[in-house]
Amino acid sequence: MAIVIIRQDNKLEAWTDSLRAKAPDIPIFSYLEKHPKEEIKMAIVWKQPANSLKQYPNLECISSFGAGVDFIFDDPSIPPNIPVTRVVDPVLASDMSEFVLAMILAHFKNLFHFTADQINGVWHPREYRRISDATVGIMGMGALGSLLAQDLERNRFKVIGWASSQKSISGVNVFVGEKEKNTFLSLSNILICLLPLTPRTSGILNAELFKKLPKNAFVINVARGGHLVDEDLLEFINNGHLAGAGLDVFHKEPLPGEHPFWKHPKIHITPHIASVSDIDSVIPQLLENYRRLAEGLPLNNTVDGVKGY
Numbered sequence: 481m482a483i484v485i486i487r488q489d490n491k492l493e494a495w496t497d498s499l500r501a502k503a504p505d506i507p508i509f510s511y512l513e514k515h516p517k518e519e520i521k522m523a524i525v526w527k528q529p530a531n532s533l534k535q536y537p538n539l540e541c542i543s544s545f546g547a548g549v550d551f552i553f554d555d556p557s558i559p560p561n562i563p564v565t566r567v568v569d570p571v572l573a574s575d576m577s578e579f580v581l582a583m584i585l586a587h588f589k590n591l592f593h594f595t596a597d598q599i600n601g602v603w604h605p606r607e608y609r610r611i612s613d614a615t616v617g618i619m620g621m622g623a624l625g626s627l628l629a630q631d632l633e634r635n636r637f638k639v640i641g642w643a644s645s646q647k648s649i650s651g652v653n654v655f656v657g658e659k660e661k662n663t664f665l666s667l668s669n670i671l672i673c674l675l676p677l678t679p680r681t682s683g684i685l686n687a688e689l690f691k692k693l694p695k696n697a698f699v700i701n702v703a704r705g706g707h708l709v710d711e712d713l714l715e716f717i718n719n720g721h722l723a724g725a726g727l728d729v730f731h732k733e734p735l736p737g738e739h740p741f742w743k744h745p746k747i748h749i750t751p752h753i754a755s756v757s758d759i760d761s762v763i764p765q766l767l768e769n770y771r772r773l774a775e776g777l778p779l780n781n782t783v784d785g786v787k788g789y
């Protein structure tokens with residue numbers, strides 16, 4: 481019984497080394513080294529190469545390194561009916577919350593524009609906004625959205641949420657489902673997308689939705705690039721309906737050099753860095769699930785394969 485680690489970025493070695501250090505009794509392999517395929521029971525993955533999971537005939541669990549699992553369900557070659565788990569971690573949630581808070585305040589206080597002005601040697605006072613001026617609407621009230629709502633509320637923001645089922649968060653009015661979506665949107669001066677990416681939410685940030693936001697709304701997407709219709713965002717910023725956007729995630733990452741988002745003065749991009757799984761914080765839950773698998777116990781943080789989150 482063994483674990484394989486599959487990720488194509490430069491963190492493969494760090495995760496493999498740390499997992500081995502924390503669990504010297506478990507055989508743990510990086511997918512790049514020679515390893516016994518039939519012994520692999522658990523694959524821990526981040527944007528795995530296509531078809532890479534097919535080669536493990538005895539796989540019993542696919543575990544995401546992050547909160548999102550869209551890249552697992554996107555792979556048509558994953559063996560059917562294998563439980564998929566994701567990371568639910570307080571550090572991941574608080575990092576997200578800090579990032580979104582920074583993005584909102586940078587927008588309210590014109591910090592993006594002042595940085596550009598400084599580079600251009602321009603002294604240009606601009607009118608700022610206050611926390612009390614706006615309502616923040618959060619789409620997606622899972623582990624990340626719920627903590628963000630509470631943190632914003634503690635920081636004196638008016639906060640509302642939109643979710644697929646009723647959620648109770650003190651001080652936060654949560655609108656539910658399609659029938660309450662338009663009301664939610666009409667109140668959201670700052671719109672934050674923290675939805676899981678599924679066939680139902682793909683392209684949800686589109687012209688229809690932007691039209692329903694108040695004039696001068698600001699859109700922050702920290703979920704997945706697939707939620708956003710890029711051309712619609714550009715249209716609604718360029719026609720003056722939206723004040724701008726903060727985007728951390730993109731259809732293609734890294735964002736291709738010729739993409740119009742790069743040079744747009746009202747679009748502020750960051751390289752999918754809003755919240756990144758912290759090795760020390762996340763490893764215990766990955767190993768706990770491995771031990772549960774070994775003992776035949778139910779796994780933690782499983783994802784509903786039909787809903788996709």
Ligand code: GLV
Nearest residue numbers: 545546547548757
């Ligand atoms: C990051 O994008 C994650 O899914 O954790």
